[in-house]
Amino acid sequence: MxxxxxxxxxxxxxxxxxxxxxxxxxxxxxxxxxxxxxxxxxxxxxxxxxxxxxxxxxxxxxxxxxxxxxxxxxxxxxxxxxxxxxxxxxxxxxxxxxxxxxxxxxxxxxxxxxxxxxxxxxxxxxxxxxxxxxxxxxDYLHASYEKEAVRLYRAQLIQADRLINVFRSSFRGKVSPVQFFWGGMDLACARFSGRPAPRHPGGIPNCADWVMAEGYSHEVSSCGFWPGGGDEGAFYSYAYPEPEGFTGSMVEPSEATYDHDLGLYLLPYEAVRRAPDPDRHVLRFLQSTYTAAAVAGRWDRTALETDPARLRHRANRGPEPPL
Missing domain, CATH: 3.30.920 (Metal Transport, Frataxin; Chain A)
Structure with a gap:
């Protein structure tokens, strides 16, 4: 990529x-x-x-x-x-x-x-x-709104959306838009293998189990940005169902870790912010964790992934002639 x-x-x-x-x-x-x-x-x-x-x-x-x-x-x-x-x-x-x-x-x-x-x-x-x-x-309990914090959060969303869309572009199988799920307050994108998944067990607070079953009806490798992960938010990646060997995979960069309680890989936002090249840091994480899921899950990667050479060719052609 x-x-x-x-x-x-x-x-x-x-x-x-x-x-x-x-x-x-x-x-x-x-x-x-x-x-x-x-x-x-x-x-x-x-x-x-x-x-x-x-x-x-x-x-x-x-x-x-x-x-x-x-x-x-x-x-x-x-x-x-x-x-x-x-x-x-x-x-x-x-x-x-x-x-x-x-x-x-x-x-x-x-x-x-x-x-x-x-x-x-x-x-x-x-x-x-x-x-x-x-x-x-x-609800009269939740009543805070700090404009500067929201302005900074918007800047985080802009960066996360930009890079997840770059990552999304290299997949030609079924892939979701980059979208904000208000249930978990996370920005997410999901790639699908094309195979059905076992019924999701549910168990999410104040969310019917059938809702989760619809969301996870097919095998998925999902990634995103979550402002509730760790001390400063985090990029995340997981697979459902989680294939054997996924948790032991070598993922990048070095700050990425697997959270066994949450069942996903996390890359702290602060590690990205402080990196010499934040874009590369995020994209290495997204690509390596997807690769881990696809390899462990035996996805048909030849059919699902876009040939990078084709993308480079399209990018270098310049503007298309008028129809």
């Missing part, structure tokens, strides 16, 4: 330790769940729950286009101006200020805005994958 030039030590990779923004992170996590559930209420069902996710945008996180009646709308967390924007295909819109406020208040303001725009929406208004799961309308 072609590795782009790095950005230098700390260039574009802000320092943001979990302990420095845990209150804001937890509040923002719940706000993204509300918005994600609104998308889920209107979008057609896709395999592996791909219809419920958010995506990194230049300004923060977006739902992308959501169908409604004979039109559409979208919702975007603008982490530059600290506003949740709602825009409709008929030209109307609304904004909810992002500031220190309880989840209950954010929930009420968001649904008031949808009502004013004529977007009737019903969600299951309880968070998933967290414990305890306080109903949104009753």
């Amino acid at each position: 072609e590795v782009p030039a790095g950005t230098g030590p700390g260039g574009g990779w802000p320092e943001l330790r979990v302990q420095d923004w845990s209150g804001t992170r937890d509040t923002l996590h719940l706000w993204t769940q509300i918005v994600g559930k609104i998308r889920m209420a209107h979008a057609p069902m896709l395999n592996h729950w791909w219809h419920v996710t958010l995506y990194v945008s230049p300004r923060g996180l977006t739902t992308s286009t959501i169908p409604y009646s004979n039109g559409a709308f979208d919702m975007e967390f603008d982490f530059h101006e600290h506003v949740l924007r709602i825009r409709t295909s008929n030209g109307s819109g609304a904004g909810i200020r992002l500031s220190p406020k309880p989840v209950a208040e954010f929930h009420a303001e968001t649904f008031d805005a949808l009502d004013r725009l004529g977007i009737a929406t019903v969600i299951r208004a309880v968070p998933n994958e967290v414990d305890p799961a306080i109903p949104f309308a009753e």
Whole structure:
């Protein structure tokens, strides 16, 4: 895989330790769940729950286009101006200020805005994958919002999204978009072998087992960025089902370790930020952990992986002539 030039030590990779923004992170996590559930209420069902996710945008996180009646709308967390924007295909819109406020208040303001725009929406208004799961309308516990921390988190997401998309490009089998799963608050991308997987056992807090069974219906090697991993967040990689020999594989870089409790490889964000070439550090981790999963799982790599020479040829051709 072609590795782009790095950005230098700390260039574009802000320092943001979990302990420095845990209150804001937890509040923002719940706000993204509300918005994600609104998308889920209107979008057609896709395999592996791909219809419920958010995506990194230049300004923060977006739902992308959501169908409604004979039109559409979208919702975007603008982490530059600290506003949740709602825009409709008929030209109307609304904004909810992002500031220190309880989840209950954010929930009420968001649904008031949808009502004013004529977007009737019903969600299951309880968070998933967290414990305890306080109903949104009753949550006055989580009420932190530090603008600078959110700005730094947005910069982390931009970097992670950029590099995971580079990694994604070298696979021609079934592969997910790079997408933000609001249940775990992680940015993720999954590659599939094409074979069905044994039913996932579930057991995730406040998440029905059948939800996990749908998410993991087929063999997968998944990677991503999680702001809750370790002291400063981490890039991660795992396989489901985990093939024999995966945990003993040689992965790169040297700071990567396997967490037996979580069942995944972790590369601390701070190790990336301090590396001479952060881009190369991340891509070595993503590639080596995927290779470990594919080799141990006996994936048909010739059929699934893109020939690097073809990508280089396409990249060097220049602009295509007009049709």
